[in-house]
Amino acid sequence: MWFASALITILAWGTADLFYKKGNDSNDRHSAMKTTIMVGLVMGLHVLFYYVIYEGIRYDWHNLILYLPVSAMYILSMAIGYFGLRYIEVSISSPISNSSGAVTAVLGFLIMGNNVNGLQLVAILMILIGILLLSIFEKEQDDAQLKAEGVTIDKKYRFGAIAILFPILYMIIDGMGTFLDSYYLEYRKLMPEDQANMSYELTFLIVALVLWAYLEWWKKEPVFVFLEKDKGLAAIFETLGQFFYVGAVSTKEAIIVAPLISAYAIVSVILGRIFLKEKLKAKHYLVIAAIMIGIMILGFYDA
Numbered sequence: 001m002w003f004a005s006a007l008i009t010i011l012a013w014g015t016a017d018l019f020y021k022k023g024n025d026s027n028d029r030h031s032a033m034k035t036t037i038m039v040g041l042v043m044g045l046h047v048l049f050y051y052v053i054y055e056g057i058r059y060d061w062h063n064l065i066l067y068l069p070v071s072a073m074y075i076l077s078m079a080i081g082y083f084g085l086r087y088i089e090v091s092i093s094s095p096i097s098n099s100s101g102a103v104t105a106v107l108g109f110l111i112m113g114n115n116v117n118g119l120q121l122v123a124i125l126m127i128l129i130g131i132l133l134l135s136i137f138e139k140e141q142d143d144a145q146l147k148a149e150g151v152t153i154d155k156k157y158r159f160g161a162i163a164i165l166f167p168i169l170y171m172i173i174d175g176m177g178t179f180l181d182s183y184y185l186e187y188r189k190l191m192p193e194d195q196a197n198m199s200y201e202l203t204f205l206i207v208a209l210v211l212w213a214y215l216e217w218w219k220k221e222p223v224f225v226f227l228e229k230d231k232g233l234a235a236i237f238e239t240l241g242q243f244f245y246v247g248a249v250s251t252k253e254a255i256i257v258a259p260l261i262s263a264y265a266i267v268s269v270i271l272g273r274i275f276l277k278e279k280l281k282a283k284h285y286l287v288i289a290a291i292m293i294g295i296m297i298l299g300f301y302d303a
Helices: 001-024 029-054 061-064 069-083 090-097 100-112 118-148 161-187 193-218 231-250 255-277 283-302
Strands: none
Touching: 001 029, 001 231, 029 069, 029 193, 029 231, 061 069, 061 193, 069 161, 069 193, 090 161, 090 283, 100 161, 118 255, 118 283, 161 193, 193 231, 231 255, 255 283
């Protein structure tokens, strides 16, 4: 079941990425906070209506503290990612951010002694290198289009040391979060999956409420949640992906699952082409095909 859950996560998070891009307002300095608020609110509603009301699960509040290191890693990396979208192109930040699976793999190999066979390693490398190549192609196409239109972008928004720091931090922190997630749920079995996901989503809700109060009362910046359509849709798909992600990462070694799920970037590229009327070149399709082959290899070995 981990493979099916991973595929759903890929589709959901890839779609969320599309709406994150659409909802990012470079003219609003609080845009990243508002995105974080929307995600936290939707996750809080998911806990209430699905876990508590529908499933009737009793939550052990002790797990909120126990799972806090994992929750903190995920939430912090996402908040940094939202903020970094203002200063660096997605074509540059995406390959770095989605390389967090490599961080997880290294930690799993060094600390837990995880191992993979040769073909699985090739599949992992195909996915990671494919994502990198796809992002490079995107950057080349964007640069060519801007040059043709005579548009010049300030270099500090593309190659600045501070700008590049955001996706690097996302990669490291998210990779550590995935590693801890696997350690908590698979190796130590400290709590059931539902308790872990509820802990994460409740923590995100608390962060969202704190940020909302900060903007409303301290910054006097109103947050109209029902008008934030793109951010709201991003939050819904983010929560859907998170729900299935927990099921995937808790049933298979993170050294396999993390690089597999990182392939969700190709979904956002495809949806971007469809809804933004952009065209794919042959080299884009070749790279996407290579990534999909890597995904199928990992799924074959699990079966």
